[in-house]
Amino acid sequence: MDYKPELLKENFVCPHCKIGTQHHWRFLASQSIPELEGQSIWYSDHSFLEHFKVSKCLNCSGPVIWFKDKIVFPTVLSEQPDPHSDMPKEISEIYREAASISSL
Numbered sequence: 179m180d181y182k183p184e185l186l187k188e189n190f191v192c193p194h195c196k197i198g199t200q201h202h203w204r205f206l207a208s209q210s211i212p213e214l215e216g217q218s219i220w221y222s223d224h225s226f227l228e229h230f231k232v233s234k235c236l237n238c239s240g241p242v243i244w245f246k247d248k249i250v251f252p253t254v255l256s257e258q259p260d261p262h263s264d265m266p267k268e269i270s271e272i273y274r275e276a277a278s279i280s281s282l
């Protein structure tokens with residue numbers, strides 16, 4: 179299975195826990211929040227907010243914030259290729275962890 183993070187993909191490597199796992203997606207929308215009335219709040223129209231999406235890792239509950247098709251939080255995974263499909267799971271997890279920091 180290809181675990182490269184992609185917009186709206188259900189299973190990918192979490193940039194928090196580095197495990198290939200399932201993510202739930204959430205979408206942002208603008209609305210008035212009565213409790214915050216009178217405070218300095220930046221409202222935007224839906225056309226801008228729709229570019230932001232949040233996925234949540236089911237392994238570590240870490241949130242991933244996307245803008246269009248790119249991860250903006252946490253820092254982006256490296257562009258290293260995925261491990262070979264025949265690689266044992268334990269080794270592929272080590273490979274992914276090493277690949278995630280190789281650009282630092």
Ligand SMILES: [Zn+2]
Pocket residue numbers: 192193194195196197235236237238239240
């Ligand atoms: Zn995670």
